[in-house]
Amino acid sequence: MIRFNNVGMRYGMGTEILHDVSFNIPSGSFQFLTGPSGAGKTTLLKLMFLALKPTRGLISVFDSNTAGLERRDMAQLRRRIGIVFQDFRLLDHMTTYENVSLPLRVRGRDEAGTRAEVEELLQWVGLGERMHVVPQVLSGGEKQRAAIARALIDRPEILLADEPTGNVDPPLARRLLRLFIELNRLGTAVVIATHDLGLMEQVDARRMVLDEGRLVIYD
Structure with missing residues (x-):
């Protein structure tokens, strides 16, 4: 559903913050994205949501190479993706x-x-x-x-969530996690960016670890 091939990302003329990132998000999968603060997790989620364009490399979403897509086509793809940003955007x-x-x-x-x-x-x-x-x-x-x-x-086909349980107490965090799990059982691919090790231990899911701009995946 989402595929990255040797993606690099920098803002302006700054230092590259993502280096040769390659991975795929299969249909109906569940994974956590983790790593230290400043590792680039939010940037990676924005690239997956097509809110940013990579400096180099290829991104494919729903079998569409996003490099040459018109803005209208980008919007159509984003409608199939649910996203929770840390700044809420209500x-x-x-x-x-x-x-x-x-x-x-x-x-x-x-x-x-x-x-x-x-x-x-x-x-x-x-x-x-x-x-x-x-x-x-x-x-x-x-x-x-x-x-x-x-x-x-x-009921999006893909859900991207940036620290979705960061401002709630542990009982509510568990309840929200159950909601994500149920959505996944209904067929939605889920990617949750989090620092919460306790949350990740509650689900047998793939872990994508981002550190110093490089991604390592533990299935």
């Missing part, structure tokens, strides 16, 4: 419910037919009582859960 003028249901509205799905689905997911992530408030009154952990719910609501 829209301040929308309620929690409206933020989470936004991907469904973009696809043209009928709101009346999806309301129960959105409300059930918000209950699952512990935001049932906060669905009608705007992001400004949510805590950091609540914003994170809203961002996770938004990424999951349309």
